[in-house]
Amino acid sequence: MPDDQKPFPISQWSLDDRPREKLLKRGKGALSDAELLAILIGSGSSKESAVMLCQRILSTVNSNLNELGKLSVQDLIKFKGIGEAKAIAIIAALEIGRRRRVEDALERKKITSSQSVFELMQPIIGELAHEEFWIIYLNNSNKVLNTEQLSKGGLTGTLVDVRLVMKTALQLSATGLILAHNHPSGTLKPSNADRDLTKKLQVASESLDIKILDHLIITQHAYFSFADESIL
Structure with a gap:
């Protein structure tokens, strides 16, 4: 990949474009699914930022979070840049979301x-x-x-x-x-x-x-x- 096409690390992005700063400044609704996942995993790899890595993962499940929630630790660690700890963080976050939906339903x-x-x-x-x-x-x-x-x-x-x-x-x-x-x-x-x-x-x-x-x-x-x- 030519130097001018190498992904920039998130630390070099404009403050308005960094997922954590974007959430603080504009609220959680302003973030894409990939940006929210990037906050969870913290970093990508030497070849792609956390956001780009998460976009790639999401593309394999047609950007469907329900389908992403079905992936196992073993499925997730196949992606370069995702280790066991990051895979567990993703799975745990999606399970919390699923349980929240259950509780919301029970309240009705x-x-x-x-x-x-x-x-x-x-x-x-x-x-x-x-x-x-x-x-x-x-x-x-x-x-x-x-x-x-x-x-x-x-x-x-x-x-x-x-x-x-x-x-x-x-x-x-x-x-x-x-x-x-x-x-x-x-x-x-x-x-x-x-x-x-x-x-x-x-x-x-x-x-x-x-x-x-x-x-x-x-x-x-x-x-x-x-x-x-x-x-x-």
């Missing part, structure tokens, strides 16, 4: 639509590589009383303890239940196992005057609602 306690269920559950199960099945317990105002994992690893062959679900519902004085599980494959089509489990829980809950309000299949970016499709 009232379920008003299938979209609000998706907003509650997507941060919890939408990006998992395995299948999990959850129950949302609601009171008569459709406010969330509790969310609980029912099974992990797929429904086929899984023994679902319906009695435990109903026991929890009675303990919480729940009047409504919403079922939710993820499809890591990305498909939104309900399987026979999805339908069978929904029916099984419907039959059990009816005798206790508890209503199954919906069942959502959740993927990273979308969802399928049994209630919206009138198949409950």
